[in-house]
Amino acid sequence: MPVEIISVGSEYIVQRYQNNSVAVIANRLLKTGVEVDYVSSVVGREAQLEEVLRQAIERSSLIFVVGGVSSGDYDVTKKLLTRVLKKRLVLNYRILDNIQAQYTSQGEKMPRHAEKRALVPTDAEILTNEIGTIPGFLFTQADAHVVLLPGNAHELDVMLKQHILPRLDSRTFRVGSIGACVLKTCGMAIEHIKDALRTLERAYRHYKIDYISDCEETSIIVTVRGDGSSFVDSKLDAVESKIRQKLGNHVYGTGGQTLEEVVGDLLQERKQTVALAESCTGGMIASKLTNIPGCSAYFERGVVSYSNAAKISLLDVSPNIIEKHGAVSAETAVAMAEGVRWIAQTTYGLSVTGIAGPDGGTPEKPVGLVYLALASEQGKTQWHRYQFDGDRWMVRTRAAQTALNLLRQHIEKLPKNAEPASHDAISAT
């Protein structure tokens, strides 16, 4: 029976990273083994929204509807959904008190229009919201379950985990046995991944292998169907290990893991530290690493050395090197990595210098040319030269991701026991 997500509001026209409630729901469901069949976004025009809601209830057995609270889309959706399901709205005084209390705590008077938020559909289960004031609702009809949630990605995620996912596990919604896993890869083009897994796809015809690729990485989604969850789980394990075998250390993680989380975990486990010297990535790597809670244990500093003066004064790069080889060169990259590591006294120094474009390229040094260097206590500083495709943002993103991947692969290659000792040696320097 189909599963459907409907997002109400104009969010889809904003090109932004966060607040993507649809992605949060789809990911959580996928991890529980439930695939989504339809996803729609509807602007807040009532006639079209009602049409989409009616269609969903007709064709799907599990429907998630999300709408922004502050934009008013949530209230409109609640009203229409209640009408489509032939229920009524009644005022809930407990919720009204909560809303009132929130306004009072901010020293404001509750406006009249905020009262709408305390309206609750009859015959719907209230899904409490532990980190916000607006609850969600679960409607159960003969053939369909409709979950209405406020469109804040973070609140919605907490509510899903608390109220919905435990029931999905008990197969209230789930039909048949299905399992899925996501493998995340970096540093290998999607075409090469597909080539490498072509025989696998043939051998496991009854399994589905999907690919999602952006300019940073490729995710491989494996879905298995079968009789009984133990069958599904063992098949899933088998496919996963075959994929890992074929792709080697290009696989960096599973599920919702990000490359920066994996790098952070590796550094923390080994009690190692890193300092960054970024030129064309301009703080992107630092920004990724510092989004992980607790990163201060391994992230010492980052320098965005956009000007040559900054490279010389903050990273101790010799002006001669820049003059002789240019700011975008292997020599400068190496000097930046070694400089930042020496000054910050960290286990690793990681540097990026390149031409992000659209201007500034020459025949010898075209747009997209990027040098990465990694300085460490183990042997010589390594450097790599890349020629990345795409616009400014893509070149920068690819350079940042490739730099983190370089650090990951370097750490993973080291014997696990050797590090704490050598790190102590560095700290004592």
Next chain:
Amino acid sequence: MPVEIISVGSEYIVQRYQNNSVAVIANRLLKTGVEVDYVSSVVGREAQLEEVLRQAIERSSLIFVVGGVSSGDYDVTKKLLTRVLKKRLVLNYRILDNIQAQYTSQGEKMPRHAEKRALVPTDAEILTNEIGTIPGFLFTQADAHVVLLPGNAHELDVMLKQHILPRLDSRTFRVGSIGACVLKTCGMAIEHIKDALRTLERAYRHYKIDYISDCEETSIIVTVRGDGSSFVDSKLDAVESKIRQKLGNHVYGTGGQTLEEVVGDLLQERKQTVALAESCTGGMIASKLTNIPGCSAYFERGVVSYSNAAKISLLDVSPNIIEKHGAVSAETAVAMAEGVRWIAQTTYGLSVTGIAGPDGGTPEKPVGLVYLALASEQGKTQWHRYQFDGDRWMVRTRAAQTALNLLRQHIEKLPKNAEPASHDAISAT
């Protein structure tokens, strides 16, 4: 007649910023005055995709279909769309040559499966792709126009501008007169914006005012319908100026402008420069500013001073200040801003220090507490204290955006003529 966008593939489950082809199309259409009625994402299962395509052709007059090329979704979509529209696919040798040439230039042999990409539907107009190898197609049926585009946001944007938007202007697709504008605001909660514009909404009932809000900013979308484009344009101007009057300098730009672009333009116009000292934002501000081409004209350096040692050595912050007031304090923020400005010899020094969470908060200094400081040549260094809501990512994002907004509002308040002179004075120091 309805307008619809269908995106084919699993992209919607990836929570990422870029490559959002749906947003690119919707934004371009909106700027041309065409509103989107339905947006759907379909996973690559053929039966459901065919169903969604059939429904779209039945209900909409202008349909955009996008699918990823490397994932294979584009080929599947092309095949199904051709079938639904009762056309056939034929091999186009010119496109085949292009694809072959691309493989050859990378020193690879073209795999057999890549041939599919050169299949072209009969009776469809080929939309050439200037920056890629895979073309799009325009199908014209009795009542519907279907535009099929490869799902790379950048290529697709260029193709839209070249092939589709000029025809939309000539009203092939457009019905009646409609105009829209987007105003971008920062630093004012959406509820307060709505309160401020409430009388406006009442006065202009026949205009639609929509709001899109995320944790960084709120966009206000005004849509006007009427007879004739001169009527629509003048009404739109009137509403826009009323909104600007009500919201004052909280409006920072229009359309697709970003806050960092506006700040960059302001600095460039005035030939001023900035250096950053970021603690909890960890490079986010630097990363935003350096995504703008030509930013090296005004962005001198950024320091991500995560450790106290980095604050002391890179920013010249006195250890006494950190010891006495703590790393998260107004005094440290001021010392960071003044330190980075002094060392980098820039017009402005902008600093952020705060507690992003989830750990590290205390009753006196809770999670979400952020200090910003702005040092400049004009008078005393200003500092501000904020208490931001939300998780780690949201606190950091809000802090970064608020810091940029602080700089924008400061520059906009200055008289325009005074700056070049004072900047020369600084350069000469």
